[in-house]
Amino acid sequence: MPKAKVNGVEVEFEPGMTVLQVAELAGEEIPRFCYHERLSIAGNCRMCLVEVKPGPPKPQASCALPAADNQEIFTNTPMVKKAREGVLEFLLINHPLDCPICDQGGECDLQDETIGYGRDDTRYQENKRAVEEKYMGPLVKTVMTRCIQCTRCVRYVAEIAGVPEIGMISRGEDAEITTYLEQAIHSEMTGNVVDLCPVGALTHKPWAFNYRPWELKKTETIDVMDAVGANIRVDARGSEVMRVLPRTNEAINEEWIDDKTRYACDGLMRQRLDKPYVRKGKQLVEATWAEAFAAIAAKVKKAAPDRIGVIAGDLQDAESMKAALDLFTALGSPNIDCRQDGMVLGSGPRESWLFNTTIEGLEQADAVMLIGTNPRLEAPLVNARLRKAWLASGVRIGVVGEQADLNYGYHYVGAGIASLQQMFDGHDKIAAQKPAFIVGSGVLRRPDGAAILNAIGAGAAKFGVVKDGWNGFNVLHTAASRVGGLDMGFVPGKGGLTATDMARKGALDVLFLLGADEIDLSASDAFTVYLGTHGDAGAHKADVILPGAAYTEKAGLYVNMEGRPQLANRAVFPKGHAREDWAILRALSESLGAKLPYDSLNALRAKLIADHPTFGQVGYAPGSKPAALDLVKLGAPGKVSDEPFKSPVTDFYQTNPIARASVTMAECSALAASLRSKPAAAE
Amino acid sequence: MSVRRLAKEQPASWDFAPVTLEKAHWWISKYPQSRKQSAVIPILWLIQKQDGWVCEPAIRKLAAMLEMPVIRVLEVVTFYTMFQLEPVGKAALIQVCGTTPCMLRGAGDLMKLCADKIGHKDHISADGLFTWQEVECLGACVNAPMAQINDYYYEDLTPQTLGQIIDDFRAGKAPKPGSYAGRHTCEPAGGATTLTDPALYDGSKAAPVKIPNAPEPA
Numbered sequence: 001m002p003k004a005k006v007n008g009v010e011v012e013f014e015p016g017m018t019v020l021q022v023a024e025l026a027g028e029e030i031p032r033f034c035y036h037e038r039l040s041i042a043g044n045c046r047m048c049l050v051e052v053k054p055g056p057p058k059p060q061a062s063c064a065l066p067a068a069d070n071q072e073i074f075t076n077t078p079m080v081k082k083a084r085e086g087v088l089e090f091l092l093i094n095h096p097l098d099c100p101i102c103d104q105g106g107e108c109d110l111q112d113e114t115i116g117y118g119r120d121d122t123r124y125q126e127n128k129r130a131v132e133e134k135y136m137g138p139l140v141k142t143v144m145t146r147c148i149q150c151t152r153c154v155r156y157v158a159e160i161a162g163v164p165e166i167g168m169i170s171r172g173e174d175a176e177i178t179t180y181l182e183q184a185i186h187s188e189m190t191g192n193v194v195d196l197c198p199v200g201a202l203t204h205k206p207w208a209f210n211y212r213p214w215e216l217k218k219t220e221t222i223d224v225m226d227a228v229g230a231n232i233r234v235d236a237r238g239s240e241v242m243r244v245l246p247r248t249n250e251a252i253n254e255e256w257i258d259d260k261t262r263y264a265c266d267g268l269m270r271q272r273l274d275k276p277y278v279r280k281g282k283q284l285v286e287a288t289w290a291e292a293f294a295a296i297a298a299k300v301k302k303a304a305p306d307r308i309g310v311i312a313g314d315l316q317d318a319e320s321m322k323a324a325l326d327l328f329t330a331l332g333s334p335n336i337d338c339r340q341d342g343m344v345l346g347s348g349p350r351e352s353w354l355f356n357t358t359i360e361g362l363e364q365a366d367a368v369m370l371i372g373t374n375p376r377l378e379a380p381l382v383n384a385r386l387r388k389a390w391l392a393s394g395v396r397i398g399v400v401g402e403q404a405d406l407n408y409g410y411h412y413v414g415a416g417i418a419s420l421q422q423m424f425d426g427h428d429k430i431a432a433q434k435p436a437f438i439v440g441s442g443v444l445r446r447p448d449g450a451a452i453l454n455a456i457g458a459g460a461a462k463f464g465v466v467k468d469g470w471n472g473f474n475v476l477h478t479a480a481s482r483v484g485g486l487d488m489g490f491v492p493g494k495g496g497l498t499a500t501d502m503a504r505k506g507a508l509d510v511l512f513l514l515g516a517d518e519i520d521l522s523a524s525d526a527f528t529v530y531l532g533t534h535g536d537a538g539a540h541k542a543d544v545i546l547p548g549a550a551y552t553e554k555a556g557l558y559v560n561m562e563g564r565p566q567l568a569n570r571a572v573f574p575k576g577h578a579r580e581d582w583a584i585l586r587a588l589s590e591s592l593g594a595k596l597p598y599d600s601l602n603a604l605r606a607k608l609i610a611d612h613p614t615f616g617q618v619g620y621a622p623g624s625k626p627a628a629l630d631l632v633k634l635g636a637p638g639k640v641s642d643e644p645f646k647s648p649v650t651d652f653y654q655t656n657p658i659a660r661a662s663v664t665m666a667e668c669s670a671l672a673a674s675l676r677s678k679p680a681a682a683e
Numbered sequence: 684m685s686v687r688r689l690a691k692e693q694p695a696s697w698d699f700a701p702v703t704l705e706k707a708h709w710w711i712s713k714y715p716q717s718r719k720q721s722a723v724i725p726i727l728w729l730i731q732k733q734d735g736w737v738c739e740p741a742i743r744k745l746a747a748m749l750e751m752p753v754i755r756v757l758e759v760v761t762f763y764t765m766f767q768l769e770p771v772g773k774a775a776l777i778q779v780c781g782t783t784p785c786m787l788r789g790a791g792d793l794m795k796l797c798a799d800k801i802g803h804k805d806h807i808s809a810d811g812l813f814t815w816q817e818v819e820c821l822g823a824c825v826n827a828p829m830a831q832i833n834d835y836y837y838e839d840l841t842p843q844t845l846g847q848i849i850d851d852f853r854a855g856k857a858p859k860p861g862s863y864a865g866r867h868t869c870e871p872a873g874g875a876t877t878l879t880d881p882a883l884y885d886g887s888k889a890a891p892v893k894i895p896n897a898p899e900p901a
Contacts, residue, residue, distance in 0.1 A: 158752075167754035169761040174686045180754045181689075181739075 002069035019062035034150035035063035059083040104200030137184030147201035153193040162407030188380040191262040219571035227477035229560025234571035258380040267662030273547035274576025293591040303509035309335025313515030314479035317556025320581035330594040334496030338485030340519035344449040346491040351629040355561040356471035367432035372645030373440025401645035415644035424459035436472035442648040453635030461631040484559035534657035547578035564621035697740035736767040772813035782820035788827040835860030
């Protein structure tokens with residue numbers, strides 16, 4: 001490997017690295033504004049100047065200069081210091097000194113660099129330039145006078161988000177960042193431009209003037225808005241979650257999160273259930289915990305064990321599901337289901353419901369088949385990975401299902417089972433070493449889901465989707481709790497009813513909803529108990545409401561679609577009289593005479609891991625284990641209707657109770673709906 | 684130069700004239716199929732030739748034609764000041780050079796005349812016939828002061844000659860481009876003062892020259 005000297009210290013580096021990267025290898029921090037390791041190199045801010053020998057006797061922009069063997073790099077010479085001070089002085093010529101009212105204040109790259117390289121006063125007497133504000137949608141607030149034209153936002157939307165809609169118009173002193181005719185950015189991942197902006201030109205519109213970064217308590221946790229399990233940091237002040245930011249996890253979300261993950265947090269303060277309620281007559285009346293438990297116990301004791309059932313929702317942590325599973329098993333009920341959408345997966349090997357390539361491993365695939373899924377709406381971060389792979393290696397992508405704009409080029413095969421079969425029959429025409437199938441939950445929740453799964457399994461076997469060292473069979477879940485639920489066997493026992501059957505008229509006497517809001521219960525006439533966080537569909541149907549904790553209010557394990565258990569932490573306390581879900585179930589179990597054998601979350605977690613060891617492998621995704629999955633045994637043979645495959649998500653911004661309670665998400669949803677109705681406007 | 688914005692009033696739709704379209708395809712054919720965005724500047728020129736300016740529907744049309752994001756076309760259009768973002772006079776677009784040599788030779792008087800005869804700088808005249816602008820150096824300093832009117836240079840101007848030229852355009856005539864001081868292109872005013880010996884031009888001074896390193900004649 002080539003070697004270079006950084007300030008006299010020799011380092012080895014990979015060929016192709018830039019001078020900036022080599023300097024970082026040696027532990028030297030180079031100031032920068034425009035350079036970002038996940039974006040293309042622009043080299044226009046000039047803040048990263050260093051001195052390089054051999055070379056011309058002038059400072060060089062290290063971000064855009066390839067490092068060479070035997071190069072000598074200096075980052076702390078008087079010339080470098082003077083050059084950086086000069087660059088910063090020029091940047092500050094037109095930058096307003098409004099840090100006290102700027103939302104970026106305290107976490108601003110320009111502020112930080114000014115500490116190191118700024119002058120104490122200004123030599124510039126002329127007027128500063130002023131730039132008109134630009135509309136960029138309901139999420140991004142602009143104060144364009146602060147912009148230093150680093151073009152990170154331009155590169156991000158073009159390269160990562162795949163919607164080339166931001167640009168820099170005019171030139172020189174008049175250069176401005178804008179979208180075309182000031183339209184909103186058509187992306188599910190716009191919030192990341194604010195993280196990228198090194199100054200306060202782009203800030204979070206929903207959180208404008210709400211907080212100062214140093215007054216927030218930061219908690220590292222896991223997102224539950226989709227099944228990706230993005231790593232996030234929840235920033236709270238007092239009892240309120242003020243904002244959600246991404247954490248870097250190369251295997252999952254890199255350093256991006258989607259807008260629902262980021263901006264739905266205002267939904268945590270609205271429509272909340274903060275005390276128990278019991279229905280008296282037609283009214284839900286406030287009650288104490290004891291009254292609520294007594295009401296439930298009275299109904300449960302009257303009911304036969306096979307006339308009670310539990311449905312777990314999409315945002316549940318594994319511990320609360322385990323507590324519910326143990327409780328209902330102890331009560332003798334076989335009616336247990338975590339698949340409120342009616343998905344067919346749940347029996348057979350674990351690999352049959354995982355995203356087996358892993359999200360990172362998807363980049364190695366050389367052909368990807370999307371079946372009945374729109375990853376842009378179901379898991380924007382998976383879609384971003386697909387786009388990354390498509391840009392880097394030109395992976396071939398085929399789609400059966402809806403013909404949506406996915407931000408990358410794909411071959412549209414057809415809408416339904418007929419075109420899928422046709423493709424399977426012509427499998428020898430498509431040569432692929434590492435083919436991957438991504439099966440959407442939209443096809444698996446159909447009444448003929450088992451038959452479709454069987455057909456897909458047979459086709460996948462023809463393509464060699466599972467082979468030694470490669471498992472390309474992927475299920476794209478949309479529910480954060482789903483894989484955890486399936487892993488612990490939160491599915492109907494012997495003779496038990498599925499969620500769909502439990503919702504039918506007369507199926508049950510007592511129905512327990514563990515945060516389940518996405519199931520149509522209009523036909524059900526059972527006595528319904530809802531344990532959850534928001535006054536949403538489940539609570540409206542309920543006869544007893546038990547207020548639970550939202551994902552920011554409890555510690556818990558979540559297993560993402562890859563089968564990777566991740567530990568979420570509590571950022572704030574549950575609202576009002578609400579308690580953590582497992583504790584409610586533990587207390588309820590005593591009233592029902594089936595006391596659960598654990599008194600602390602740790603004891604519950606220990607039992608969970610003892611019963612299901614996969615939950616102990618925190619942070620680990622099994623990935624492509626050699627041929628653990630027999631594809632042809634998936635599902636059950638049967639007749640498949642020729643109805644076109646559909647994605648389960650039509651409105652990205654309204655998929656769960658938290659998002660539905662969020663004002664920001666409602667605004668985004670309305671905007672997205674208006675764009676759907678007139679797609680030509682964007683052209 | 685100031686902030687460049689698209690005109691407030693835009694036509695509802697826009698389309699290529701057949702002759703423009705034909706030329707546009709000729710330009711596109713010069714580049715590889717995957718690089719056809721390279722034709723964006725030549726085709727913007729053609730659009731401007733067709734209408735005198737570049738309107739917003741034309742930007743969208745061109746972006747679709749070249750399969751590039753519309754913001755990228757907008758970036759190009761706003762970057763180059765040669766692209767007019769507002770309608771210009773039907774008879775003439777007068778671009779008066781205001782850089783130092785022309786300024787010293789009386790460009791200020793020309794601009795005052797334009798302001799008197801046409802109106803505000805950068806705005807189309809009330810009758811829709813003229814627009815005048817101040818531009819940076821057009822590279823004809825030896826014939827200062829000068830102006831570019833439509834496609835041609837009009838040089839060695841005085842307020843009288845420029846006034847006449849404007850009147851001619853208004854009358855629908857096409858005034859002759861070039862110097863208005865009676866000289867041929869950029870020859871010295873008042874005739875040549877050097878290299879006047881006729882023998883320079885009759886070949887009599889031509890002598891065989893030995894070119895070093897030249898190959899020997901066979």
